[in-house]
Amino acid sequence: xxxxxxxxxxxxxxxxxxxxxxxxxxxxxxxxxxxxxxxxxxxxxxxxxxxxxxxxxxxxxxxxxxxxxxxxxxxxxxxxxxxxxxxxxxxxxxxxxxxxxxxxxxxxxxxxxxxxxxxxxxxxxxxxxxxxxxxxxxxxxxxxxxxxxxxxxxxxxxxxxxxxxxxxxxxxxxxxxxxxxxxxxxxxxxxxxxxxxxxxxxxxxxxxxxxxxxxxxxxxxxxxxxxxxxxxxxxxxxxxxxxxxxxxxxxxxxxxxxxxxxxxxxxxxxxxxxxxxxxxxxxxxxxxxxxxxxxxxxxxxxxxxxxxxxxxxxxxxxxxxxx
Numbered sequence: 334x335x336x337x338x339x340x341x342x343x344x345x346x347x348x349x350x351x352x353x354x355x356x357x358x359x360x361x362x363x364x365x366x367x368x369x370x371x372x373x374x375x376x377x378x379x380x381x382x383x384x385x386x387x388x389x390x391x392x393x394x395x396x397x398x399x400x401x402x403x404x405x406x407x408x409x410x411x412x413x414x415x416x417x418x419x420x421x422x423x424x425x426x427x428x429x430x431x432x433x434x435x436x437x438x439x440x441x442x443x444x445x446x447x448x449x450x451x452x453x454x455x456x457x458x459x460x461x462x463x464x465x466x467x468x469x470x471x472x473x474x475x476x477x478x479x480x481x482x483x484x485x486x487x488x489x490x491x492x493x494x495x496x497x498x499x500x501x502x503x504x505x506x507x508x509x510x511x512x513x514x515x516x517x518x519x520x521x522x523x524x525x526x527x528x529x530x531x532x533x534x535x536x537x538x539x540x541x542x543x544x545x546x547x548x549x550x551x552x553x554x555x556x557x558x559x560x561x562x563x564x565x566x567x568x569x570x571x572x573x574x575x576x577x578x579x580x581x582x583x584x585x586x587x588x589x590x591x592x593x594x595x596x597x598x599x600x601x602x603x604x605x606x607x608x609x610x611x612x613x614x615x616x617x618x619x620x621x622x623x624x625x626x627x628x629x630x631x632x633x634x635x636x637x638x639x640x641x642x643x644x645x646x647x648x649x650x651x652x653x654x655x656x
Contacts, residue, residue, distance in 0.1 A: 334364055336393050336402075337650055338434040338443040339643070341369030342421040343456075345415050345626025347638040348449030349377050350623060355610055356401045357383040365647065366393055366432040366443060367403045374403065375386035377409035389653050393442050416634035424455025431466065435473045438619040445620030445650045446470070449643065450628040465496050467614050470621055479616035480514045482521065482589075483605035483625060484649060488581040489576060489589040490598040490617065491518040500593035506536050506549055511557035511591065515616045517557050518589050519566045523652060532577050533595060534585040540571040555595075578605070608639050611649040622650040 340611070342348025353374060355361050378385035388400035396402040408426035415423070434446045448466050456463045463469060471479045482491040491514050494502040515531060522529035533554060535541055541550035554571045561568040572580075574592065579599045581587040593600030602610050602625070610625035616645050624642035632638055 335442070335444045336364050336366040336396060337647060338404075338437060338446045339365055339367050339647075340427070340430040340434050340446065340448045341367055341374070342430075342449030343427040343452045343628050344370065344373045344377075344409055344413060344421075345418050345420045345455070345633060346450055346452060347633050348427075348629055348633050348638075349373055349630065350381065350566075351449060351624075351638055351640045351643050352401075353378055353381060353383055353385065354636070355643055357385070358640070359418070360502070360644060361401070363396060363398050363402070365402070366390070366396065368399060368402060368406065368434040370407065370409040370426060371403050371405040372407075373409050374401070376414045377634065380414070381636060385457055393437075404433065404480055404504060405533075414634075417630040419454060419455050419458075419630075420454065421458040424457070425459040426454055426461060427451040428456050428463065428469070431469060432473060435470050435619065435621075438621075439474065444654050444656075447620065447624070447643070447646045447650050448623040450624065450626065450632070452628045455630060466623060470614060474617050474619060476617055478517070479614055480517050482518060482613045482615045483602045484611045484613060485602065485609055487605070488587065489518065489522060490577070490602055491589065491591050492595060492598050493591065493593045495595045497595075499596075503549075505534065506593050507559045508553050508560075511554055511612055512560055514591055515557065515561045515566065515568055516564075518591060519561075519568075521613070521615045522589055524595045524655065526588055527587040528567050530586070531561075531566065531568045531589045532572050532581065533568060533589060533591040534577055534593055535571035535576040536593045538575075539573045552604065554559050609645050611642075611646045613649060613653070615643060616620075618652045620650050622646045622653070
């Protein structure tokens with residue numbers, strides 16, 4: 334079976350710690366392959382007092398049962414393990430893990446990529462163009478039409494824009510972009526939901542309230558919804574963002590929600606699924622999911638970070654493969 338790649342994330346944060354603790358708890362099977370630094374994982378295992386049977390492989394077929402199988406990029410040494418400290422070397426290394434895993438996924442030597450957190454500031458110390466995981470992976474894949482989708486067991490949420498200033502996000506709400514995100518979301522969920530029900534948020538309070546609070550909802554978003562329905566998709570809205578999550582989660586009226594900007598979708602999803610939400614990038618030629626939290630420098634390598642997020646991200650990645 335082709336394994337799923339896990340990138341261990343920034344060594345100063347909780348990513349490698351989560352991998353080690355999940356492995357020590359017997360919660361990582363043989364069908365995963367960790368992309369990272371073996372020396373960091375060994376040093377981290379000692380720091381946490383964990384029993385670690387690590388096996389360095391050069392290709393996915395070299396995996397050994399019962400071991401933590403690692404593609405060792407050898408970017409860092411044990412002395413580079415600096416818990417909770419911004420580190421240029423670990424920031425660059427975290428970028429390299431993602432690059433290698435993504436290229437392997439494009440070659441179909443791994444089934445997909447599950448990413449653990451990077452620290453944007455640390456990575457930007459060596460790559461000023463770095464914006465985030467999602468944009469970096471999309472660039473490696475040569476894709477410009479993509480979106481971030483957050484998922485829980487109750488609902489999926491896709492975004493018209495993510496890591497931009499709010500003033501810029503408003504300008505990015507175009508009929509074409511809204512329509513693209515609707516279609517990307519539909520195509521992703523249609524892998525395992527027949528005719529998914531998609532709700533589209535308005536941009537303005539109360540979805541503009543018939544133009545009282547702005548006209549974008551009527552003039553831009555509503556036509557995109559109509560076009561999607563003409564293509565055979567099941568789409569409704571624009572809905573007021575302050576009620577649509579209740580309708581989806583408590584009334585089971587929607588399978589997915591399209592949000593116009595980062596916090597419109599992230600804030601409610603962090604509330605309802607902080608430890609279980611999964612971040613998926615849709616529109617890529619590969620499968621990519623991620624835990625929905627950051628590097629948590631304040632608690633890194635203290636044994637405090639919850640580890641279930643990685644299990645959820647792995648489960649959703651396999652779900653997208655049809656496994």
